[in-house]
Amino acid sequence: MELIVYxxxxxxxxxxxxxxxxxxxxxxxxxxxxxxxxxxxxxxSASNCTLTHSQQICRIDLLTDKPVAMPEGPGARTLIEDEAxxxxxxxxxxxxxxxxxxxxxxxxxxxxxELVGGHRVLMExxxxxxxxxxxxxxxxxxxxxxxISIPHPRGGAVLVNSKNIxxxxxxxxITEYPKGAWLVEPA
Numbered sequence: 001m002e003l004i005v006y007x008x009x010x011x012x013x014x015x016x017x018x019x020x021x022x023x024x025x026x027x028x029x030x031x032x033x034x035x036x037x038x039x040x041x042x043x044x045s046a047s048n049c050t051l052t053h054s055q056q057i058c059r060i061d062l063l064t065d066k067p068v069a070m071p072e073g074p075g076a077r078t079l080i081e082d083e084a085x086x087x088x089x090x091x092x093x094x095x096x097x098x099x100x101x102x103x104x105x106x107x108x109x110x111x112x113x114e115l116v117g118g119h120r121v122l123m124e125x126x127x128x129x130x131x132x133x134x135x136x137x138x139x140x141x142x143x144x145x146x147x148i149s150i151p152h153p154r155g156g157a158v159l160v161n162s163k164n165i166x167x168x169x170x171x172x173x174i175t176e177y178p179k180g181a182w183l184v185e186p187a
Contacts, residue, residue, distance in 0.1 A: 001026070001156075003043070004061040005052065008164060010117040013050065015043050023066065032070050035060070035147045036161045058115040058164040064156040070149040078124040079150045079158055086110060086122040090171040100175040105129050113148070114166040121160055123150055125170075135174060143168060 001023045003015040017023050035041075036054040043050040062068060080086040090110035101107050107129040113121040129135055142148055148160040177183065 001066075002061075002063040004063070005043070005057055006059040006061075006115070006117065006119045007052070008056045008058055008116045010119075013043070013052075015050075023064065027064070027066055027068060030069065032068070032149050032157070032159060033145075033147055035159050036163065037146060054161070055163055057161050058117055058119045059121060059161065060159045061152060062156040062159060063152060063154055066155075068149075068157040070151070070157055076126045077150050078126075079153055080110075080122045080124060081153065083120075083122060086112070089124065094172040097172040100173045101129055102175045103129055107135075109170045109172065111168060111170045113160060113168050115160070116164045116166060121148075121150070121158060129174070133178075136178060139168060139170075 001017045003013075005013040005015070007013065017026065036057065038054055040051045041054050041057065043052065080089070093108055093110060097105075101109070105128070107125070107127055109125050111121075111123050111125055113123075115121065127138075143162055143165055145162055148162055150158045150160070152158050
């Protein structure tokens with residue numbers, strides 16, 4: 001098991017656990033939804049003890065070939081690790097839906113979550129878009145969750161501390177926006 005901890009100062013810390021028995025215990029005790037609820041998270045071993053203020057953690061990539069219990073979210077989510085691939089897919093989806101996605105349409109979108117420290121989480125989401133209210137409800141629900149969990153394509157999960165989200169953007173956009181939205185294009 002490997003942990004990659006993305007910090008608010010832009011740095012990353014890496015930790016490993018090579019003992020399958022300890023890894024099984026850690027995964028059995030893992031409560032994804034409460035991951036960042038304590039004031040500190042302790043990463044420890046015989047050689048090192050690191051205490052990190054949970055509010056200073058943007059994201060943790062938990063890489064393992066064992067199953068990780070994650071709460072279900074709206075729609076299917078797929079992490080995209082390669083930014084060029086993400087941009088290409090987002091552009092293709094935007095061109096395919098030039099006027100924006102209409103309610104009642106199957107939505108295949110690309111979400112970029114910007115985090116403090118310059119970190120980003122890029123993912124593909126797939127769901128049926130009932131109406132714009134549902135979309136904004138789901139987006140607000142994502143931001144308001146204490147932890148956003150996304151399956152990692154190499155096994156395991158990405159655990160995002162929603163307190164450190166700066167912005168969330170998606171492409172393609174939609175045809176209907178709530179009153180007060182600024183109808184503008186990215187430059």
